[in-house]
Amino acid sequence: MRKPIIAMILFLSLFSIPPVNADNNLLRSDTPHRHVVVPGDTLWGIAARFLNDPWRWPEIWGFNRDQVKNPHRIYPGDIVILRRTPYGFRLSLEDNEDEVRTVKLSPKIRSELSDTAAIPSIPAAAIEPFLSQPLVIERDGLDNAPYILGSSDNRVVLSTGNTAYISGLPKDKGSTWQIFRPGKALKDPDQKDQIIGYEATYLGNAKAIALANVSTVTITRATEEILKGDRLVPAPKTIFNNYAPHAPDFPVNGRIISVYGGITEIGKGAIVTLNKGQMDGLEMGHVLAIFRKSQDKSLTGELVQLPDERTGLAFVFRVFDKISYALVVQSTHSIKILDAVKTP
Structure with a gap:
C-alpha cells in the first residue's frame, strides 16, 4: 500500500469550524468532485478549481492558521475529493489503494521519502530568486561589505566565469557569496514619502577560491553587469516556505x-x-x-x-x-x- 498520506502538520479536527454550506458562494458552480494532483500543481491552483476565492481553502480543510504555518503536504498522485458531510463540505485525500483519509492534524512527517516533492503554495520558480536575497537594507547598509577591486585582465565589466579580486573578504563566512549594488530608496506614500528602506540590486553569485588580504573569487552567476566597487554579502540558506495562502484576520x-x-x-x-x-x-x-x-x-x-x-x-x-x-x-x-x- 502506498505510503500513508499524512497531509498536514498539527491539524485541528474538521469539526472545530462552522459547516461550509453550498449557498455561501464559497464553492464554484463548476467545482469538480475530485482532482488528481499532477507535477506542476500548486495549492493555489488546486484551491481555485474548487473555490471562488482560493485563499479561503482553510475553511473547507479545517485549517487553523494560528497554529499551522506549513499545513500542506500534498504530492503528485494524491487525489483531492470534495465530500458532503453532516457538518458541511469537506476536502479529503485518497491514496492509490482507494483508502480515503480525512486530513487532520498530526505532529508527524510522511512515513517514507517520496520521489516527488510536495506541491508548493504558488509557483516556486516565480519567486525563488527573491527568497535568499536580502533585498531590503538599511541606509548605507553595504558600506562595510567586501567589494570588488577589479580583475587580472582589467575588465571593466565582469560576467559569469570571470575571476575577480576582493577586498575585505572574511575567512569565516563560507565560500559562497552574493553580489549587490546599493539601489533605490523605498518611500511610503502614506507617510509623506518617508524612506522605509533601501532596495539593494542583486547582481549575481560568486565563489571564493583563495582567501587572503586580497581574495580571489569566481563569478558563478551574473544577472546584470558586475562592476568594480560592487559589494559582496554571504549567501544565506534558501528560506522558501510553503506557507498556505490565507487572508489576514485584521484590516490591511x-x-x-x-x-x-x-x-x-x-x-x-x-x-x-x-x-x-x-x-x-x-x-x-x-x-x-x-x-x-x-x-x-x-x-x-x-x-x-x-x-x-x-x-x-x-x-x-x-x-x-x-x-x-x-x-x-x-x-x-x-x-x-x-x-x-x-x-x-
Whole structure:
C-alpha cells in the first residue's frame, strides 16, 4: 500500500469550524468532485478549481492558521475529493489503494521519502530568486561589505566565469557569496514619502577560491553587469516556505510602492513591493486584494472619487519590518504603482 498520506502538520479536527454550506458562494458552480494532483500543481491552483476565492481553502480543510504555518503536504498522485458531510463540505485525500483519509492534524512527517516533492503554495520558480536575497537594507547598509577591486585582465565589466579580486573578504563566512549594488530608496506614500528602506540590486553569485588580504573569487552567476566597487554579502540558506495562502484576520490598508523590473503596468506574475511589513502584522502566505482608485468628472466639471475597483490579488512571500514582497497571482485589469492592497 502506498505510503500513508499524512497531509498536514498539527491539524485541528474538521469539526472545530462552522459547516461550509453550498449557498455561501464559497464553492464554484463548476467545482469538480475530485482532482488528481499532477507535477506542476500548486495549492493555489488546486484551491481555485474548487473555490471562488482560493485563499479561503482553510475553511473547507479545517485549517487553523494560528497554529499551522506549513499545513500542506500534498504530492503528485494524491487525489483531492470534495465530500458532503453532516457538518458541511469537506476536502479529503485518497491514496492509490482507494483508502480515503480525512486530513487532520498530526505532529508527524510522511512515513517514507517520496520521489516527488510536495506541491508548493504558488509557483516556486516565480519567486525563488527573491527568497535568499536580502533585498531590503538599511541606509548605507553595504558600506562595510567586501567589494570588488577589479580583475587580472582589467575588465571593466565582469560576467559569469570571470575571476575577480576582493577586498575585505572574511575567512569565516563560507565560500559562497552574493553580489549587490546599493539601489533605490523605498518611500511610503502614506507617510509623506518617508524612506522605509533601501532596495539593494542583486547582481549575481560568486565563489571564493583563495582567501587572503586580497581574495580571489569566481563569478558563478551574473544577472546584470558586475562592476568594480560592487559589494559582496554571504549567501544565506534558501528560506522558501510553503506557507498556505490565507487572508489576514485584521484590516490591511497598504500600497504597492515598487515593482521588480521597473515596469509601470503590472499584471499576473509580477513581483511587487508593499509599504506594509512584519510590524504591520503581515506574514508569509497572506493574500491581499489589489484596488485601484478611480476619478471622473461630474456634470459640473469637478473630479469625483469613484468607489475603489478591485483589480487583482497578491500573495505575500517575503516580509521585512516595514516592507513586504508579493507575487501578483490574479489580475483582472492593469495594476499600477500606488494602487491599494487590502484585506480581501
